[in-house]
Amino acid sequence: MNIEVKEVSWAEQEQALSQIRREVFIEEQHVPEELEWDGLDPDCRHVLAVDQDSGVPIGTGRLVADGQLGRMAVAKDYRRQGIGHKILQLLLDIARRDGHTQVYLHAQLTAVEFYQLAKFVASGDTFMDAGIPHINMSRVL
Secondary structure, three states: OOEEEEEEOHHHHHHHHHHHHHHHHHHHOOOOHHHHOOOOHHHOEEEEEEEOOOOEEEEEEEEOOOOEEEEEEEOHHHOOOOHHHHHHHHHHHHHHHOOOOEEEEEEEHHHHHHHHHOOOEEEEEEEEEOOEEEEEEEEEO
């Protein structure tokens, strides 16, 4: 499998980035559209994973200006192949490049172990976001 993970702009890749998030968050996880599209995307750094063999966008993530990582998603057929890890690593590289000394995220409970493997630490109580249990996690860069 030939996967490319790269930084892209929202202006140039809105359709591809939106397609993945619609598939994973809105259709699969039933996140309400008004919560998914929060208006922050034009000002965020975005990462896009593409299956080079088919040209299909398969993964995404973003970095908000305040150091929050989020909207990480990988298409169902491509999970458990290290793509999420590559997306996360590129987002961390971008955060370092932009001068962040720490990043944080709201992890779905099912993804806590994934983030712990990347040296994120959970804190606080679990909370509900879009009907899905989450916990705060952070990492010093």
